[in-house]
Amino acid sequence: MKKNLLIAMAAAMGVFTASYAxxxxxxxxxxxxxxxxxxxxxxxxxxxxxxxNDNYVLTGGHTTNFERYVGYELFSPEKDGYTxxxxxxxELLYTNNDMCHDDGAQVTLLDGRSLLLGGHSSGRGIGYSxxxxxxxxxxxxxxxxxxxxxxxxxxxxxxxxxxxxxxxxNWYKDDNTAEIYDPETGSSVQSITLPxxxxxxYLINTKDGGVAILPVANCYGxxxxxxxxxxxxxxxxxxxxxxxxMDDYTPQGVMTxxxxxxxxxxxxxxxxxxxxxxxxxxxxxxxxxxxxxxxxDINTSVEGIQGEGVIDESTILVNPKSNIAHVAMLExxxxxxxxxxxxxxxxxVVSTLIINKPAPFTxxxxxxxxxxxxxxxxxxxxxxxxxxxxxxxxTAQINPTAITSAKVDADSEAIxxxxxxxxxxxxxxxxxxxxxxxxxxx
Numbered sequence: 001m002k003k004n005l006l007i008a009m010a011a012a013m014g015v016f017t018a019s020y021a022x023x024x025x026x027x028x029x030x031x032x033x034x035x036x037x038x039x040x041x042x043x044x045x046x047x048x049x050x051x052x053n054d055n056y057v058l059t060g061g062h063t064t065n066f067e068r069y070v071g072y073e074l075f076s077p078e079k080d081g082y083t084x085x086x087x088x089x090x091e092l093l094y095t096n097n098d099m100c101h102d103d104g105a106q107v108t109l110l111d112g113r114s115l116l117l118g119g120h121s122s123g124r125g126i127g128y129s130x131x132x133x134x135x136x137x138x139x140x141x142x143x144x145x146x147x148x149x150x151x152x153x154x155x156x157x158x159x160x161x162x163x164x165x166x167x168x169x170n171w172y173k174d175d176n177t178a179e180i181y182d183p184e185t186g187s188s189v190q191s192i193t194l195p196x197x198x199x200x201x202y203l204i205n206t207k208d209g210g211v212a213i214l215p216v217a218n219c220y221g222x223x224x225x226x227x228x229x230x231x232x233x234x235x236x237x238x239x240x241x242x243x244x245x246m247d248d249y250t251p252q253g254v255m256t257x258x259x260x261x262x263x264x265x266x267x268x269x270x271x272x273x274x275x276x277x278x279x280x281x282x283x284x285x286x287x288x289x290x291x292x293x294x295x296x297d298i299n300t301s302v303e304g305i306q307g308e309g310v311i312d313e314s315t316i317l318v319n320p321k322s323n324i325a326h327v328a329m330l331e332x333x334x335x336x337x338x339x340x341x342x343x344x345x346x347x348x349v350v351s352t353l354i355i356n357k358p359a360p361f362t363x364x365x366x367x368x369x370x371x372x373x374x375x376x377x378x379x380x381x382x383x384x385x386x387x388x389x390x391x392x393x394x395t396a397q398i399n400p401t402a403i404t405s406a407k408v409d410a411d412s413e414a415i416x417x418x419x420x421x422x423x424x425x426x427x428x429x430x431x432x433x434x435x436x437x438x439x440x441x442x
Contacts, residue, residue, distance in 0.1 A: 043386035044069060044376035045361040048106045050114045052137040058375060059142075060101035060119065061363070064386045068100045072142060075390070104129070105157035107165055108260055109183050112137055115145075115165060117181070118152035128153045128173065134183070146186035149179050157181075158203035158211060158259055164189070166211045166232070169199050170219050178213070178232070194230055195240055202251065203259055204269040207288045209234040212241075214271075214285075216253050225250045231290075245292035249273040249283060253313040261366050264344060265320045265414070272298065272311055272327070280311060282325065282342065296347030298327065302338045304354035305331045309338060317366040321414070324350060326372065328364075339372075339393065353393065362387075 047061035047069075059072035104119030114135040121127030128151035133142045154171035160180075167188075168178035178192040194213065199221060202214035213230040217223055231241045252272045262270045267287040273294075274280055280298040285291075300309045309329030317326040323344040330337045341350040362377030372393040379387040415426055415434050426441035 043379070043388040044363070045378060045386045046103055047363045047376050048101060048104070048116065049363045049365045049373065049375055050106070050135050051365055051367065052135075052140065055140070056365075056373060056375075057114075057135060057140075058363075060104055060106070060116065061376065062100065062102045062120075062386070064384065066384070068102070070100045074140065101129075101131075101133070103154045103171065104152075105155045105167070106258070107157040107159050109159055109165075110163045113183070115157070115181075115183060116142075117148060117157055117165075117167060118155050120153045120171075121151075126172075128170070132181070132186070134186075145183075146188075148181060149188040149191055150175060150177055154199045156200050156203050156259060158205065160211060161205055161209050166203055168192075168194065168203065168213060169201050170197065171199050173197075173219055175219065190236065192232060192236070192238060194238060196224060198224070200253065202253065202269065202271060204285055205267070205287060206231070206290055207267070212285065212287075212290065214251055216251050223250060241290070243292055244290075245294075246273070246283070248276045249281065249292075249294070250275075251283070252280075252311070258317075258365065261317050263320055264318055264323055270295070270316060270318050270325055270344070272313060272316060282327070282344075295344060296342070300329060302329055302340060302352060304352070305329060305336070305338050307332055312337065315339075315362075315364055317364065317372060318344070319366060319370055321368075322370065324370070326366070355393075 043063050044058065044061040045063070048059055050057040050059070052074075056075045057072055058075065059069070061069055063069055101116045101119040105117045107115050107117075109115060116133045116135070118129050118131065121129045130147040130149070130151045132145045132147055134145045135142050148167060150170070151173075152167070152170050152175075153173075155167060155169040158166045160166050163183070165181040165183060166178065167181055174197050176194045176197040178194055179188045180190040180192070181187070182189045194215075196215055197219045198213070198215040199217050199219050201216060202212075204212040204214070206212055211232040213232065215224055215230065227246060228240050228242050231239050233239070250273055252274060259269075264270060264284065268284040269287065270282060270284050272280055273283045280300055282295045282298055283292055284295055286293070298311070300311065302309050310332060312328040312330050315326070315328035318324070319326075325342045325344050327340050327342065328337050329340060336354060336356045339353040339355060341352070342348065343350055363375045365373050367373065373390070374393065375390045377387050377389070379385045
């Protein structure tokens, strides 16, 4: 049964509470809305969402009891909202039903296609895969492409400035290798040795065409940060570099995904860190100077959340057009969570949304209009029972149309892809956004 969510003003400080409406009447408050649709297919944990213009493609992850999900489904919302849309099953990616992109990596290529890589080969979160699939928005279909060199799960992937894909990370496998994958040939073209094995490392493009690798955790999920990061240079060399500006901060983040949605308008990469006293802060890595700096401290005591909130490290979404960052903070009981939106320029809290649904292991994507779609996750706060909920968060405070004209006019020539990433060189025949309007690059 489909339901809507209502955001009611809870306080004058921009705190909202999402609660269920008792009928199917669409609710749209001037301060914001959450529109929800019960997902009609399988429930999912750790799924992937591909944004294809106004359609969304779901694949990967696992269902309740760690059962494999080996297909994909396409969601096409109706014009008046997301409650009347339809989920259309697609073909199976695996006909032998023994592999899936569960805890794999997804990356958007420069031409708008999406590449899915690796993941667990067993339905119970174990094993590894080197498989790769390509989603083409032109045909709205997947094709199997060449495999990676290494079997990987809990990995990270990044589209480099030259269009190739940098891949690193593994899980419960002492693998300190990285590799570069060429989407044009469908093959890994270079193997790289890193100083240590990592899982889900942060990968950041640098202005010189290289990649900064932040080793947050080892392959067992244990923190290994020692105040330095690895730098892959365009000439193929890997060096260990002191993290200038991190001081006594340790980067946080295990099981993170969608690294492409953590980039500010100037190309800086945003992440959370803790100091020696355990206090949280939002940090950035400047892609040009390759220096770290603290943006501001994060207050984890949030109105509407009992006790101190726990930051969901997998949910740091940055809108590069407005420089608004969204951070999810879980209630320790996992019964609900707060989505706190910050102005990255001032550190001010723009809005706080309390959502009465469990948040762990959901798939969240930031859309070009500032909205956030959320799908699946845990229904009871663990990694076993999957949820089938799908909903969209859209508030006036985080919508880029609410930005002052001065900010918009200051960078009116900026071009973004459909995931909200700023693009320096648009690819011909691909769809982009400029001045709030979609256009096809020629």
